[in-house]
Amino acid sequence: MSFWRFFYEMIILLAVITYTILIFADPADHPHLTEELIRKVDLGLILFLGFEYLLRLYLAKNKQKFVRENWFDIIAIIPFDLLFPLARFMRIIRIVRLLKASPLLWSVLNSNQMRKIFAYLAVILLWSATAVYLLEKGNNDSFQTWGDALWWSVVTTTTVGYGDISPITEGGRIIAAFLMISGIGLIGTFTANLANHWMTFFEAPSNREDDVFEALEEELAYEDDRLQNHLKHNVMQWVHRIETLSESEYQTLLRTLEMLREKEL
Incomplete structure (x- = not known):
């Protein structure tokens, strides 16, 4: 790169x-x-x-x-x-x-693993922000708006804990405990997948393997079932010698399998 x-x-x-x-x-x-x-x-x-x-x-x-x-x-x-x-x-x-x-950014958004993490993270943050806002509003001057609650949810999930906003109700503290416990694993999973995606993107050679993948993507979009069958045959050949594949060839195999699966769906 x-x-x-x-x-x-x-x-x-x-x-x-x-x-x-x-x-x-x-x-x-x-x-x-x-x-x-x-x-x-x-x-x-x-x-x-x-x-x-x-x-x-x-x-x-x-x-x-x-x-x-x-x-x-x-x-x-x-x-x-x-x-x-x-x-x-x-x-x-x-x-x-x-x-x-x-x-890079577009490939992150299109990654199945990253999309699942984004979806789970969005659900957790939106739920916790709404719940703690309803529980704390009127009882806690720190939560004036829903945006304050969302900021608190992000800070708590990442276990940064600035301390500028904190819940005082029992329900709010239960939500805080849940976010802190789940945040340790969730943020770790997110950062690990992001780092892996980053390193794979920048370390993958931008020569023959990338050109092959782009050609396959182009053909899958416009060719008929005969070409798909041909690609499946090539995939089987790769699988038979999977122990001898290089890292870049292995990544190409995975991406080809993903394309074939999306085409079938």
């Missing part, structure tokens, strides 16, 4: 975090974060996404097919929010488009 590709991924990650802050920020609470500044950031992101789209369109072999497959990208770069009161909605559309610009 080249330094510049790693640098690009980090820039996109920081851009996603920064733009997410702008989505949820209230300009009225910040003297320097004005609506004018946010509009300039929106315009800069539109220009970046537009340039990136035109570059990929220029490099695409089949331009009509590229346009059909990337219709969402076109919506993300149209400045609807400058014409209609759709700023918050369009920013969410652009944050998704920005995630797609990063192969």
Whole structure:
């Protein structure tokens, strides 16, 4: 993995975090974060996404097919929010488009393991935040809004425990104990899978194996059952000599199996 590709991924990650802050920020609470500044950031992101789209369109072999497959990208770069009161909605559309610009982040979101962890984590955080908000509101001045409760749930689940907000009711403390106990294993699982995905992504060679996988993905999307049968035959051949496969070949085998399974579903 080249330094510049790693640098690009980090820039996109920081851009996603920064733009997410702008989505949820209230300009009225910040003297320097004005609506004018946010509009300039929106315009800069539109220009970046537009340039990136035109570059990929220029490099695409089949331009009509590229346009059909990337219709969402076109919506993300149209400045609807400058014409209609759709700023918050369009920013969410652009944050998704920005995630797609990063192969690493998009692969994390498309990973079955990571999606299961995200889903479980979202359910736990939303449930605990809502429950502790209902239990503590009126009894505890620390929980003024549901956002305060969500912040407390995140801090408690990660076992950071800032102490700026804490429950005082028995029910709230039971929820806190549950989050602390489950958070140890949950965050450990999340970070372990994220680190493994990160290392696999950056250490996998971007040569023949990646090219083979991209070709297989392309063919699975547009070829008939004959090609799928051929791929299944190749998978069986790989399985028969699985003990001799290299790490990159093994990863390619797993990804091919996952594609075949999704195609059947």
